[in-house]
Amino acid sequence: xxxxxxxxxxxxxxxxxxxxxxxxxxxxxxxxxxxxxxxxxxxxxxxxxxxxxxxxxxxxxxxxxxxxxxxxxxxxxxxxxxxxxxxxxxxxxxxxxxxxxxxxxxxxxxxxxxxxxxxxxxxxxxxxxxxxxxxxxxxxxxxxxxxxxxxxxxxxxxxxxxxxxxxxxxxxxxxxxxxxxx
Numbered sequence: 001x002x003x004x005x006x007x008x009x010x011x012x013x014x015x016x017x018x019x020x021x022x023x024x025x026x027x028x029x030x031x032x033x034x035x036x037x038x039x040x041x042x043x044x045x046x047x048x049x050x051x052x053x054x055x056x057x058x059x060x061x062x063x064x065x066x067x068x069x070x071x072x073x074x075x076x077x078x079x080x081x082x083x084x085x086x087x088x089x090x091x092x093x094x095x096x097x098x099x100x101x102x103x104x105x106x107x108x109x110x111x112x113x114x115x116x117x118x119x120x121x122x123x124x125x126x127x128x129x130x131x132x133x134x135x136x137x138x139x140x141x142x143x144x145x146x147x148x149x150x151x152x153x154x155x156x157x158x159x160x161x162x163x164x165x166x167x168x169x170x171x172x173x174x175x176x177x178x179x180x181x182x
C-alpha cells in the first residue's frame with residue numbers, strides 16, 4: 001500500500017469515527033426537542049437554553065459530519081451521468097470535481113470564516129438573548145471544522161480517484177437507492 005493511500009485511509013478512518021460519534025447528537029437533539037415541547041405545552045415552561053441547544057446540536061451535526069457524508073458519497077450531486085457511469089468515468093468525475101469545486105470551496109469557506117471565528121473568540125461571543133447560551137464563539141468554530149473535514153475528505157477522494165484511474169482501486173459504486181437522486 002502506498003503512503004498516499006495510507007493517508008487517504010487514515011482520513012477516511014477519522015471521518016468515519018467522527019460521523020458515528022456525531023450521529024448520537026441527533027438522538028440528543030430529538031430527545032431535547034421532545035422535552036421542550038412537553039415543557040412548553042404540558043407544563044407551560046419555556047427554556048431559551050434548551051431551544052438554543054437544539055439549534056447548536058443541529059449545526060454541530062450538520063457541519064461536523066460533512067466529511068463523513070462525503071466519505072459515504074451522500075452529498076447532493078446530479079446523478080444522471082454519474083450513476084450510470086463506468087468506474088473509470090466516476091473516478092474522473094470525482095477527481096475533476098474535487099479539484100475544480102470541492103477543494104476551492106472548502107478553502108474559500110475556511111479563509112472567509114477564519115476572521116469571523118477569531119473575532120467571535122476575541123470577545124467570547126454569546127447569545128444575543130440575555131438568557132441564551134453564552135457559547136456562540138464555539139458554535140462558529142464549527143464552520144472551520146466543517147471546512148477542514150470537507151477539505152481533508154476531498155484529499156482522500158483525490159487519492160482514491162487517482163488510485164482508481166491507475167487500476168489499483170475501484171471507486172465506490174453509487175448506492176442503489178441513490179441512483180435516481182437528482
